[in-house]
Amino acid sequence: MKKKKKEVTIYDLARELKYSPSTISRALNNHKSISQKATREIQKAANNMGYRPNSIAASLRNNKSKTIGIMIARINRPFIASLISGVEEAARKAGHNVLISQSNDRYENEINNAKALYDSRICGLIVSLGMETKDTRHFQQFADQNIPIVFVDRVPDSFNSYRVIIDNYAAGYRATKHLIDQGCRRIAHFAGAQHLNVYNLRKKGYLDALRESKLEIDEDLIVDFNTMSSEEGEEATNRLLDMANPPDGLFSSNDTAAVSAILTAKKKGVKVPDEFAVIGFNDDPIASIVEPALSTVSHPAMKMGEISTQRILDHSSENLDTNISEITMLDTEIIVRNSSLKKTVQSSLLHTS
Incomplete structure (x- = not known):
């Protein structure tokens, strides 16, 4: 050796x-x-x-470092990859390093990751909660040492901290309203874990859009997911399209399941969008590759990462107390592609114009 x-x-x-x-x-x-x-x-x-x-030795002497910790659920999701890119770019410009940990949406993994990052004496923590996380007590150790925490996208309801989010309710409402405007009357919804703000609010927006348009809310058309995976999307789409009265539209809380729905519908001979219009969420790269291209909701992940990092840098330089509650809300937009544009509606619009 x-x-x-x-x-x-x-x-x-x-x-x-x-x-x-x-x-x-x-x-x-x-x-x-x-x-x-x-x-x-x-x-x-x-x-x-x-x-x-030896940055570790320096952090031991100073009880702090120039390292920002990131805790995310799944690093292979395009939204998370863009979020991390935003964090790293802003951190690098400020002379800071980044430590990344993923929980794979498991609560126990998240607890262990929190301890490892805490022991590494990070100067700040950026978190997007895992699907299983309902109890956030494992973050209290950071607050007790005045280490700033920024929760991004998937955020807790009752932990005083910085939050960087989008208006998930408005986005869910507008996505559903878009399908209604295309002539959809039985709209399904792929809903994520309802204890997480992002999925809960998107579902509320979906429901209110249906109510406002006087459309029936059919609980059989609402599918609760565990991981919002393509496998779950395929299984749910098969079940929905095999119903005696299947849906003619779908609002999915992410693009992964939405793309799976398009592919599954095509395998079953269901025409997208004429018989089954689909809109997703996040604007992942795959949204513009699938055929027909997926309509979706933009999600400014990189910007969210940059703002989160800046919050930590500002907090550290101003020596603020971590017992703070500040929300930064960013805008989204509906990106309309062919998966939701029903030809009958397009022809009608062309005729009236």
Whole structure:
């Protein structure tokens, strides 16, 4: 086995350059008390000798670090990937690092991830809750140490913190109203876990749009999902389309299940959108690839990540108390594509114009 090479320390640099360890440390941190000439000499030697700063040791000394923790449910979801990109870009510009953990929507995993990030002495935490999470007591350890927490998208109801969200109720209402305007009268809904704000509010928007248009609310057309996966989407779509009186429209709380619904309908010989119009949520890349292209609701994930990071940076620089409740709400828009544009309605609009 190859012998591990010894790490270069500031003491090695001190011996090599004939400076004290404290001078080496200050120069590596660009301290004004060290001359520019000495700083350049020391930093050049450190680079040539392969010195790496020990950020963990520094955080132990200072009881803080320049590392922001991210806790998300599933890293392979396009929304989450964009959210992380927004966080990393903003953190990098500020000279901060990022630690990422995923729970796979499991509550126990989320608890363990929280402990690992807490032990890493992060300077702030950005969280999108997992599907199973109903109890948020595992985040109290951060608040007790004045470590700021920003909840994004999937947020708790009763934990004082920063929140960065969209208006899920309005988005759900407008998505459903779009289907109604296309002539749909029996609209199904793929609903996520109802203890999570995003799915609960999207469902409320869906229901109110039906009520306002005097359409029947059929509980058999509302399907509660566990993970909003493509497998669940396929199973639910098969059941809905096999009904004696199947739906003529679908509002899905994410694009993954919506795309699965389109593919399943096509396999069954159901025409999309003429017999079954579909709209999803998030505007994932797959939405514009599937045929017909999926109508959806935009979700400014990258912007949400940037704002969340800025909240942590501002909080740390201003030394604020973590017992704070602040909500930032971003706009969304309906992106209309072919999956929801019924030809009968299109022909009518062309005729009247």
